[in-house]
Amino acid sequence: MRSKAVAAGLAELVLGACCPGCGAPGPGTCAECRRQLNGTPPFIVGNLAAGLPPVLAAGPYADRLRRVLLAAKERGGLGLIPLLGGRLAAALAALALESGRAGPLVLVPVPSTPAQVAARGVDLTGALAQVAARRLRAAGLTVSARRGLAQVRRPQDQAGLDRAQRLVNLAGAFRPIGNRVRGQVMVVDDIVTTGATLVEAVRACRAGGGEVLGAAVVAATLRTVGPGTAG
Ligand SMILES: [Zn+2]
Incomplete structure (x- = not known):
């Protein structure tokens, strides 16, 4: 026994x-x-912060996808990155079709905090972007993934903040790194909730000279598909 x-x-x-x-x-x-x-077919995420370009998600943040993402984020599930990166690639492919642009495309991940990288043992969003870029290249697109944004300051924890508070909390949090966000840019992140993080990432990419075609995420929280408050 x-x-x-x-x-x-x-x-x-x-x-x-x-x-x-x-x-x-x-x-x-x-x-x-x-x-x-x-x-699961990718879909256009609705009910996000105003002023965002199209945001595509590979699935709703629920059930299996939610549990797999949590495992990747919180339990060091590095082995899940190929699967989740493949899902991100599906959302990016849908965004490429939606935009009607052929590239070359530049995938710019939302920067992870040093604490997140330390806790997970990996820059998850950056790793997902790399996997997605490989999948899209295999499908014939000209794509590169670049760490194009840096964190200027550390925003306070977003939990418990509503959308307006999140926008204020994040304004000016990112900056472009050199010339890395030139060209046709797609911002990538793991999860979208209110869109406040994407608003700031898109702003910073545009400040760096990028033409932002949209954003793609692995999962969209359920509040994005219906009425919601903070989330
Ligand atoms: Zn299973």
Whole structure:
């Protein structure tokens, strides 16, 4: 019994005990979760802060996608980056179709905070952008992913702030780095809630000379598809 428990614990350390999307036993995301996540068509996100260019999401922030994203963000699920980066690529492809522009495209991730990078062991948004750029290049587009924005100051925690407060909190938080945001830019992030972060990222990209075609995210919170308050 005891050795079995030890073996299970070791397996969990090595492989992860169960699918992060549904809890099914086995290493990594199960076939059913991958099928469902990859079978969700990207959509245009509504109910965001005013003045944003089109924002495309690969799926709603709920159920399997929410659990997989949380696992990637909070439990060091680096193995989930290929799957989530593939979903980001789907949203970006839809945005490219929506914009009618052929590129060359520049993917600019919303900058992660040093604390986020330290906690996750990776710049998640930057890593997702790199994976997405590879997928889009494989599909024939001319795409590069560049860390084009830096954080000027650290905004206060967004939790508990409504949309107007978030916009004020984030205004001027990012700046373009050198010439990295020139050309046809698509801003990328993992999750959109109110759009306040994207408003600031788009502003900073434009300040750097970029022509921002829109933004793409892995998931959009449910408040974006209906009436909502802070989120
Ligand atoms: Zn699953």
